[in-house]
Amino acid sequence: MTQAPSSPVRRSVRVALGERSYDILIGPGLIAAAGAEIGSRMKGRRVAVITDEHVAPIYLEPFMRSLSASGIEAVSQVLPAGEKTKSFPHLMDVCDGVLGARIERNDAVVALGGGVIGDLTGFAAGIVRRGSRFIQVPTSLLAQVDSSVGGKTGINSRHGKNLIGVFHQPDLVLADTDVLDTLSPREFRAGYAEVAKYGLIDKPEFFAWLERSWRDIFAGGDARIEAIATSCQAKADVVAADERENGLRALLNLGHTFGHALEAATEYDSHRLVHGEGVSIGMVLAHQFSARMNLASPDDARRVEAHLGEVGLPISMAQIPGVLPPVETLMDAIAQDKKVKSGKLTFILTRGIGQSFVADDVPASEVLAFLKDKHPK
Amino acid sequence: MTQAPSSPVRRSVRVALGERSYDILIGPGLIAAAGAEIGSRMKGRRVAVITDEHVAPIYLEPFMRSLSASGIEAVSQVLPAGEKTKSFPHLMDVCDGVLGARIERNDAVVALGGGVIGDLTGFAAGIVRRGSRFIQVPTSLLAQVDSSVGGKTGINSRHGKNLIGVFHQPDLVLADTDVLDTLSPREFRAGYAEVAKYGLIDKPEFFAWLERSWRDIFAGGDARIEAIATSCQAKADVVAADERENGLRALLNLGHTFGHALEAATEYDSHRLVHGEGVSIGMVLAHQFSARMNLASPDDARRVEAHLGEVGLPISMAQIPGVLPPVETLMDAIAQDKKVKSGKLTFILTRGIGQSFVADDVPASEVLAFLKDKHPK
Numbered sequence A, B: 001m002t003q004a005p006s007s008p009v010r011r012s013v014r015v016a017l018g019e020r021s022y023d024i025l026i027g028p029g030l031i032a033a034a035g036a037e038i039g040s041r042m043k044g045r046r047v048a049v050i051t052d053e054h055v056a057p058i059y060l061e062p063f064m065r066s067l068s069a070s071g072i073e074a075v076s077q078v079l080p081a082g083e084k085t086k087s088f089p090h091l092m093d094v095c096d097g098v099l100g101a102r103i104e105r106n107d108a109v110v111a112l113g114g115g116v117i118g119d120l121t122g123f124a125a126g127i128v129r130r131g132s133r134f135i136q137v138p139t140s141l142l143a144q145v146d147s148s149v150g151g152k153t154g155i156n157s158r159h160g161k162n163l164i165g166v167f168h169q170p171d172l173v174l175a176d177t178d179v180l181d182t183l184s185p186r187e188f189r190a191g192y193a194e195v196a197k198y199g200l201i202d203k204p205e206f207f208a209w210l211e212r213s214w215r216d217i218f219a220g221g222d223a224r225i226e227a228i229a230t231s232c233q234a235k236a237d238v239v240a241a242d243e244r245e246n247g248l249r250a251l252l253n254l255g256h257t258f259g260h261a262l263e264a265a266t267e268y269d270s271h272r273l274v275h276g277e278g279v280s281i282g283m284v285l286a287h288q289f290s291a292r293m294n295l296a297s298p299d300d301a302r303r304v305e306a307h308l309g310e311v312g313l314p315i316s317m318a319q320i321p322g323v324l325p326p327v328e329t330l331m332d333a334i335a336q337d338k339k340v341k342s343g344k345l346t347f348i349l350t351r352g353i354g355q356s357f358v359a360d361d362v363p364a365s366e367v368l369a370f371l372k373d374k375h376p377k
């Protein structure tokens, strides 16, 4: 942990990937300190900043000012906000913009925004000149605790989400915890689902602390920094052990198989469901299903439900506005998400709070019966 | 060197890249043997074959038949021929096609064509599901001796050629030396310039053998196989030593700084100049410039000129049809291609046949004066 004099509570997490290791700085005031932090780590003196139309009016100007104060020349590009921006036309736009700005080997491409901007910009950085330096300045809670860490980048295809991309690690992540104050409460909660996920995977004390402290985290200050740092550390540990997602990293998908099926079922319509909300319902379902399979106590499922419900996250399919497609359609989405080996599905299940594991022999018939019980009809 | 019983002269070159090592098979009949060669190396049983409208009518059907005879299910996609195909719209097409064909982790994407199809398809394979298996079946001489080896993939941007892409190594390269019989003589010669390049870099005896044997190589048979295998081995050695093009690999750019400037000067109009022709003139210029700088004997430059001229390649700017832009415009292109450090350029120069080296302190003023001498006005 390094402590900069100007911000006593700043935390730092190192992602250990050999030559490609990098720091995640977490704390208040990092937008203002960006020029100094970037300048001290970079040889080049030019950056291209990619952001979206929601983030730009609030943070682009102070960010550019901070860069320029440190002698960094910057150009910026503002894209539409929203998931649809993760597409080929915008990827081409960003690549052209970065090349047009004459960003060279020692310069960098910067993502200033949520996971959409981070995923798209990281992908562009990964392919411009077959790999350019990349800096993440995540501004949503989800991006700070999840998407900005680990090097997965990409766009969507008409065949599915995140199907096209590269692994491209950033050189630096600056998570300014103050900027989360302007995030909508709903987006904050959605990001919080991923924070809770790290507790549920393998950190029972962290989950217990979240149950006690979530109001402080939502309010800001030290608890928020602590929650984000713990989450980043958790993801960094998994990424360091399994960069290319061959094994261990699968645990990060707790709640995501059900969640993705629900996102697909609501046609990725963010008015009905955003990713973190799908994960919230998905984590509840994973715990309920584990209880049904006699792997965990039903009390644990109830505890997860109680906590996520208390913070304001949806915890059942019935809470999703509009009509859900039939269970069979959900099962199709699940079977497509996970490879089906002769009627067996791979799921992240649990033996209790913080005791998740990869189960690769889950009978599809059991999942179907379970979903029939839970489906609101 | 392994020898398959069915094709006594088949050669094999291994590209040694640890876990990502792969074989290049070189010889006649490999289109017909593709199913067996691919089938014996792959777990999956599905491939997507990408090709172009010139190659498809001649080779797609026998290729698909060979796959199907080995129990491999294949879909195919035929793209327009030519450099313009290396663009975002076609990249998106190929990615969508591959995903639509449900190509999964153990399946593969196959490039059947010249360097254009290889570069585009390799890039698509590198980004679909963040990296899918990839097989090169190069059908032009240039692709067999150069672009299919080494894992550089990519497309063009309006800011320049090959500026967007990834390093993505193939799992197998099948170079059928028979298919070169249908290549136009001009394209064959262009590929031959890259063959000669390997001799000029560091293989003086190979260059001397080419001087004696080029007619046999053009005619086909064992000399052709030998020339391609030696070229692949040369490139494989460099790639194994410097996969990401940080040092040694620069030598492969012999003739390319001048060549790229000429390609840009002729606006990549293949009626005026194709890549290998630019490289041919570029290699002659590199030898002449080295002589002018008293690094090499003028006799060596004359020898290079004589050989490339004899096979029918252009050896001077005056041979390029149409009017060339002024020397200053060529210098701009050179300065953009190479990083200019305070008036110094990086060039591949030579001390004689097969004695090339990286010179990173070439005075721009000398290059300018040299080009003024050589420019046809």
Ligand SMILES: NC(=O)c1ccc[n+]([C@@H]2O[C@H](COP(=O)([O-])OP(=O)(O)OC[C@H]3O[C@@H](n4cnc5c(N)ncnc54)[C@H](O)[C@@H]3O)[C@@H](O)[C@H]2O)c1
Residues within 6 Å of the ligand: A052, A053, A054, A055, A058, A081, A082, A083, A086, A113, A114, A115, A116, A117, A119, A139, A140, A141, A142, A143, A146, A147, A148, A149, A150, A151, A152, A153, A161, A162, A179, A180, A181, A182, A183, A184, A187, A275
């Ligand atoms: N790469 C990974 O490993 C990974 C992991 C998880 C999720 N993801 C991806 O992340 C994306 C979701 O990320 P997200 O939830 O950040 O979405 P997002 O980028 O769309 O941001 C959510 C909304 O909040 C706005 N916003 C962001 N920061 C703000 C701020 N400080 N103040 C006000 N508004 C702000 C955005 O403009 C947007 O409207 C998805 O595309 C998902 O696939 C990637």
Ligand SMILES: NC(=O)c1ccc[n+]([C@@H]2O[C@H](COP(=O)([O-])OP(=O)(O)OC[C@H]3O[C@@H](n4cnc5c(N)ncnc54)[C@H](O)[C@@H]3O)[C@@H](O)[C@H]2O)c1
Residues within 6 Å of the ligand: B052, B053, B054, B055, B081, B082, B083, B086, B113, B114, B115, B116, B117, B119, B139, B140, B141, B142, B143, B146, B147, B148, B149, B150, B151, B152, B153, B161, B162, B179, B180, B181, B182, B183, B184, B187, B275
């Ligand atoms: N990736 C690398 O390391 C690398 C290295 C060198 C060049 N390249 C790239 O390779 C490309 C040039 O490759 P190319 O010269 O093969 O161009 P190409 O793919 O355009 O092929 C040349 C022409 O020959 C046709 N053709 C190919 N095989 C044929 C056959 N057997 N019979 C009849 N016609 C055939 C093609 O349809 C095309 O019209 C350029 O885009 C260049 O940037 C890449």
Ligand SMILES: [Zn+2]
Residues within 6 Å of the ligand: A146, A194, A256, A275, A279
């Ligand atoms: Zn998630």
Ligand SMILES: [Zn+2]
Residues within 6 Å of the ligand: B146, B194, B256, B275, B279
């Ligand atoms: Zn070349």
